Amino acid sequence: MKLTRAGVLILVAFSVPVAIELRTVFGLFGIDLPLAAVGVFEVILVAAILVAYAITAEPETATGP
Amino acid sequence: MATFVDRYPEEAAVVRATFVVAFVSLGIGAFFGLIQALHRTGYVRILDSVDYYTILTGHGVLLALVFTIFFLLGLFTWAVARSLERPLPDIRLTWAWFGLTTTGATLVAVAILAGLIPSLGVSADVLYTFYAPLQAHPLFYAGLTMFIVGTWMAGADWFLAYRAWRADNPDDRIPLQTFMVLTTMLMWYLSTIGVAVSAVFFLLPWSFGIVETVNPLLTRTLFWFFGHPVVYFWLMPAYLLWYTVLPKLAGGRLFSDPLARVVFVLFLLLSTPVGIHHQYLDPGISEGFKFIAMTNTMFLLLPSLLTAFTVVASMEHGARQRGGEGYFKWLGALPWRDPAFTGMALAGLMFAAGGFSGMINAGMNINYLIHNTLWVPGHFHMTVGTAVALTMMAGSYWLVPQLTGKRLYSRPIGLLQVVLWFVGMVFMSNAMHRAGLAGVPRRTAEPQYQSFDFSTALGSVGELQAQIAFGGFLLFVSVVLFLFNILLSSFETPMESPVDDSLPAPLSGAEGSPLVLDDLRLWTGIAIVLVILAYTLPLGSIVTDAGLFGDSPGFPVLIDAVAMLKEVVA
Ligand code: HEM
Ligand SMILES: [Cu+2]
Numbered sequence: 001m002k003l004t005r006a007g008v009l010i011l012v013a014f015s016v017p018v019a020i021e022l023r024t025v026f027g028l029f030g031i032d033l034p035l036a037a038v039g040v041f042e043v044i045l046v047a048a049i050l051v052a053y054a055i056t057a058e059p060e061t062a063t064g065p
Numbered sequence: 066m067a068t069f070v071d072r073y074p075e076e077a078a079v080v081r082a083t084f085v086v087a088f089v090s091l092g093i094g095a096f097f098g099l100i101q102a103l104h105r106t107g108y109v110r111i112l113d114s115v116d117y118y119t120i121l122t123g124h125g126v127l128l129a130l131v132f133t134i135f136f137l138l139g140l141f142t143w144a145v146a147r148s149l150e151r152p153l154p155d156i157r158l159t160w161a162w163f164g165l166t167t168t169g170a171t172l173v174a175v176a177i178l179a180g181l182i183p184s185l186g187v188s189a190d191v192l193y194t195f196y197a198p199l200q201a202h203p204l205f206y207a208g209l210t211m212f213i214v215g216t217w218m219a220g221a222d223w224f225l226a227y228r229a230w231r232a233d234n235p236d237d238r239i240p241l242q243t244f245m246v247l248t249t250m251l252m253w254y255l256s257t258i259g260v261a262v263s264a265v266f267f268l269l270p271w272s273f274g275i276v277e278t279v280n281p282l283l284t285r286t287l288f289w290f291f292g293h294p295v296v297y298f299w300l301m302p303a304y305l306l307w308y309t310v311l312p313k314l315a316g317g318r319l320f321s322d323p324l325a326r327v328v329f330v331l332f333l334l335l336s337t338p339v340g341i342h343h344q345y346l347d348p349g350i351s352e353g354f355k356f357i358a359m360t361n362t363m364f365l366l367l368p369s370l371l372t373a374f375t376v377v378a379s380m381e382h383g384a385r386q387r388g389g390e391g392y393f394k395w396l397g398a399l400p401w402r403d404p405a406f407t408g409m410a411l412a413g414l415m416f417a418a419g420g421f422s423g424m425i426n427a428g429m430n431i432n433y434l435i436h437n438t439l440w441v442p443g444h445f446h447m448t449v450g451t452a453v454a455l456t457m458m459a460g461s462y463w464l465v466p467q468l469t470g471k472r473l474y475s476r477p478i479g480l481l482q483v484v485l486w487f488v489g490m491v492f493m494s495n496a497m498h499r500a501g502l503a504g505v506p507r508r509t510a511e512p513q514y515q516s517f518d519f520s521t522a523l524g525s526v527g528e529l530q531a532q533i534a535f536g537g538f539l540l541f542v543s544v545v546l547f548l549f550n551i552l553l554s555s556f557e558t559p560m561e562s563p564v565d566d567s568l569p570a571p572l573s574g575a576e577g578s579p580l581v582l583d584d585l586r587l588w589t590g591i592a593i594v595l596v597i598l599a600y601t602l603p604l605g606s607i608v609t610d611a612g613l614f615g616d617s618p619g620f621p622v623l624i625d626a627v628a629m630l631k632e633v634v635a
Contacts, residue, residue, distance in 0.1 A: 003480070004401065004402065006401040006407070006480060007397060007402075009403050009481075010401050010407065010411075010483055013484045013487050013488050016488050016491050016492070017491045017495065020491070020492075023523065023524075024523060027522065027523040032523065034548040035528050053293065
């Protein structure tokens with residue numbers, strides 16, 4: 001499955017609540033992470049999305065839409 | 066192939082007019098939202114805190130009542146004409162209700178905004194719930210009454226169209242979109258009785274000084290008699306779009322027509338006898354009645370869960386039509402590039418989250434934890450503020466071209482806009498919920514107190530404030546993008562078919578649904594009985610307790626109340 005640019009935008013948007021709530025999840029286990037942790041989560045998630053895009057984008061240019 | 070404006074030019078003109086009113090209110094309301102978000106978090110205070118309620122009243126009324134309901138009026142007019150495949154019976158009636166609702170809404174807005182100019186002596190800082198003994202200028206209640214009567218006329222217009230159609234098609238099933246419009250309007254007629262009685266018999270005479278006092282609990286209860294159904298009045302246009310348009314945008318067809326009808330009938334039945342769940346903390350209503358309201362409320366989960374199932378199933382069907390495969394991989398095959406689709410899908414997703422926070426509100430015991438805190442605005446910005454408002458904005462990207470015959474100015478900007486709304490709301494609403502859990506009050510200009518700190522479970526209050534302000538800012542930018550996109554679209558050159566406006570038949574059609582579902586008289590009858598059962602005793606005891614007109618004088622504006630309090634204390 002190839003990832004489109006619109007798909008990247010949606011996934012990045014969706015990563016925001018995930019990053020925010022990951023901190024809540026850690027909090028439930030008594031691990032209080034600082035605000036910066038949310039930033040780090042978010043950066044990791046966005047990086048993962050971009051890597052996925054870079055990997056899957058090749059067939060898009062190869063075969064053309 | 067010609068589009069809606071070519072087939073029904075007169076109806077299209079009315080729908081355009083209602084959308085203009087809706088979008089103007091959206092712009093002003095969103096600006097007020099930004100002011101509040103920055104004010105109460107302490108970042109920017111351009112207004113005096115004394116004027117906070119003026120702005121907050123404007124925000125609530127313009128967005129939750131004017132924007133949503135004017136969009137509904139346009140959408141339902143479009144839906145009735147296109148699904149019955151005939152023009153409305155008399156376009157003069159249609160313009161008449163447009164004129165009445167617009168005049169009413171304008172009077173209300175003037176009464177509210179006049180509060181910013183004290184020398185006028187007119188104000189309505191009563192918030193969109195207009196609880197007595199807060200008192201507004203008579204203009205406010207009069208405008209409100211005109212607005213409500215206008216919506217009644219609109220309903221009559223659609224029922225007349227249906228009757229004319231029925232005369233020509235005696236044996237057909239009611240087309241699905243018209244069915245949705247009619248059941249929604251029946252619910253509206255039943256529930257607006259509460260607010261009409263409250264405004265006409267109690268609040269208006271009291272604001273004119275014809276009667277001296279009101280019974281605040283009575284007018285509050287009458288407000289919530291209407292106030293819960295009104296949330297479904299906001300939601301039903303979104304549901305109409307999710308059931309009948311979203312599957313098509315996803316590339317498929319509605320999963321089940323009968324299930325859609327069941328859902329709308331359930332809302333007609335269950336919307337009204339639950340209003341007391343907004344009054345769990347009101348003294349003067351006994352716990353037993355509150356318990357009944359809570360039980361009814363929990364039943365309302367059923368149609369919402371049915372909707373989640375049907376809508377997701379229809380989307381999956383669409384994705385598979387487009388070549389999607391696997392358990393979850395089909396999600397990638399959906400048309401995420403299309404702002405109309407993406408906006409509605411994100412709105413639906415956020416509605417699921419709003420549903421969960423709503424369950425907390427609905428539980429009688431756990432409600433005490435979050436009552437009147439910022440949690441509550443956190444909740445309804447996900448439901449009416451996103452599930453409804455974002456669906457309406459996204460739907461506009463598909464509807465407006467049909468009404469103007471012109472293409473949308475920019476789809477990428479549209480996509481950015483809906484995504485920005487989603488992200489902005491994640492920030493704002495998440496922080497509002499969490500601040501509410503820490504006890505931060507709603508409806509407060511300066512929730513910062515000397516020698517008192519709210520203790521949060523996680524992170525600091527400062528972080529939450531920043532999150533609210535930042536989210537509010539993104540939301541405001543999103544509205545600006547939306548309005549510019551729509552405005553610039555009106556300068557495009559007209560074209561033959563600016564958007565694919567065909568709606569495919571459902572997978573499981575109306576033939577499969579029991580005939581009794583279309584028996585609107587039966588369902589209305591049952592709905593009335595349920596309302597009588599739920600409300601007779603509570604209303605009876607409220608009236609016996611303090612009398613019809615109670616003993617509360619009015620507080621024209623908050624400042625007077627404060628001045629009075631000072632005197633009492635001194
Ligand atoms: C630009 C986007 C928006 C922003 C920044 C915003 C911000 C806010 C804030 C901060 C409050 C809480 C104020 C307080 O309790 O002190 C509030 C209340 C409210 N908002 Fe929004 N909002 C936005 C959009 C919407 C939309 C789209 C709707 C509905 C369609 C809506 C309906 C309401 C209502 C009904 C209230 C409660 C008013 C009251 O307590 O009387 N808002 N908003
Ligand atoms: Cu409710």
